[in-house]
Amino acid sequence: MSRGYNLLFILETFLVLVAAVTAQENGGSSRGVSQRPRVGFYGDRCRNVESIVRSVVREHVESNPANAPGILRMHFHDCFVRGCDGSVLIAGNNTERTAGPNRSLRGFEAIEEAKTRLEAECPGVVSCADILTLAARDAVVLTGGQSWRVPLGRLDGRISQASDVILPGPNDPVDKQKRDFADKTLNTLDLVTLVGGHTIGTAGCGLVRGRFFNFNGTGQPDPSIDPDFVRLVQEKCPQNGDATARVDLDEGSAGRFDTSFLRNVRSRRVVLQSDLVLWNDPETRAIIERFLGARRPPLSFGFEFGNSMVKMSRIEVKTGSDGEIRRVCSTIN
Structure with missing residues (x-):
């Protein structure tokens, strides 16, 4: 132990x-x-x-x-x-x-x-x-x-x-996410760690499709998303397709609990806006970099996830x- x-x-x-x-x-x-x-x-x-x-x-x-x-x-x-x-x-x-x-x-x-x-x-x-x-x-x-x-x-x-x-919603900005978690006695490290749980699971096409076809009413995809990933999601979630169809939250590793999701956040290849914006905020970005070994001192995602889950389970x-x-x-x- x-x-x-x-x-x-x-x-x-x-x-x-x-x-x-x-x-x-x-x-x-x-x-x-x-x-x-x-x-x-x-x-x-x-x-x-x-x-x-x-x-x-x-x-x-x-x-x-x-x-x-x-x-x-x-x-x-x-x-x-x-x-x-x-x-x-x-x-x-x-x-x-x-x-x-x-x-x-x-x-x-x-x-x-x-x-x-x-x-x-x-x-x-x-x-x-x-x-x-x-x-x-x-x-x-x-x-x-x-x-x-x-x-x-x-x-x-x-x-x-x-x-x-x-x-917390799928389009929330970072500041709102921080406030929502703070209201539950969870800090920014807990926020990034628990969002990292998106390394497994899927989202409904109806929930995410707007970002990939008509971001903020522009008629265009969200320009902050990797263009190759935009095309990939558009194929899986056609504009007039089934809104209940599912798309992976963690491209390439949706069934495995690992740091692949955080790497995809860094690469701008995630379907939820609330996930992608974690890379734009200096505080949450630094935590992601520590999980990925790109900034010191490093953090163990598996260990911190357990810690944050215990904290959350006491709410x-x-x-x-x-x-x-x-x-x-x-x-x-």
């Missing part, structure tokens, strides 16, 4: 002990007091939680590789709306799942199946929010990414409203009476 993870584990253990002492003094439960999930939270109460989730995610990714980026994206969409509370999993009219940005999410079946298996082994113990957090890590590993230790102990939220779904975590352990992930108890 790396020195960084040892220090993280020691810190988390200390915080858990503090929470337990506080709870005892208040005559309450440490679960309701602790504001920080921790590694090993379930202990003997559900010893096989990680292996069960990993097995289910593997099965679903093997049957449909699109489930890997789908689950990763779902976790991001969950955490950025009301925190990491599994509210994106709730089905029904006017829930988060029905909001425009969430209609193309996939992987719900994997989370539900993992929940079913966990309920059979340790009923009423593991939250859907924790299952989704673990599944996102496993999706990264299954596509070649580096693993990380996942702190657990979240509760499931009881509220899911489509009107709450306000997410507005529900504890105590604020949440519950859902019996079925798509329905509030």
Whole structure:
């Protein structure tokens, strides 16, 4: 285990002990007091939680590789709306799942199946929010990414409203992206790192086609995109073609979790405007260069991705009476 993870584990253990002492003094439960999930939270109460989730995610990714980026994206969409509370999993009219940005999410079946298996082994113990957090890590590993230790102990939220779904957009400038991430206690390094998750997955042609045919109403492609890449995307997403057709976010390596996407940002060969503009900003550009080894000190993309995912997974975590352990992930108890 790396020195960084040892220090993280020691810190988390200390915080858990503090929470337990506080709870005892208040005559309450440490679960309701602790504001920080921790590694090993379930202990003997559900010893096989990680292996069960990993097995289910593997099965679903093997049957449909699109489930890997789908689950990763779902976790991001969950955490950025009301925190990491599994509210994106709730089905029904006017829930988060029905909001425009969430209609193309996939992987719900994997989370539900993992929940079913966990309920059979340790009923009423593991939250859907924790299952989704673990599944996102496993999706990264299954596509070649580096693993990380996942702190657990979240509760499931009881509220899911489509009107709450306000997410960073595909055409956002860098300054807005920085503000959106800062609002969630994430810094610029986290922004670049988590956007690097676009190394797997696709985007709908209807979402990106404007940049490649009629950028800002000019009738021409975005001049900042590599011209050869413009022609490539125009072939895959014809102007009057199927808007639901998909195009890779990471040309040439869409199924592999690596730094290829960041190299494509540098080469101006990415389909989302919000990705391309990261190369224009001095701060975000310097981070990309450090990931690619072009600037010192270098950064390890795999290691930083795990760190940023852990930070993101702590956003507005529900504890105590604020949440519950859902019996079925798509329905509030």
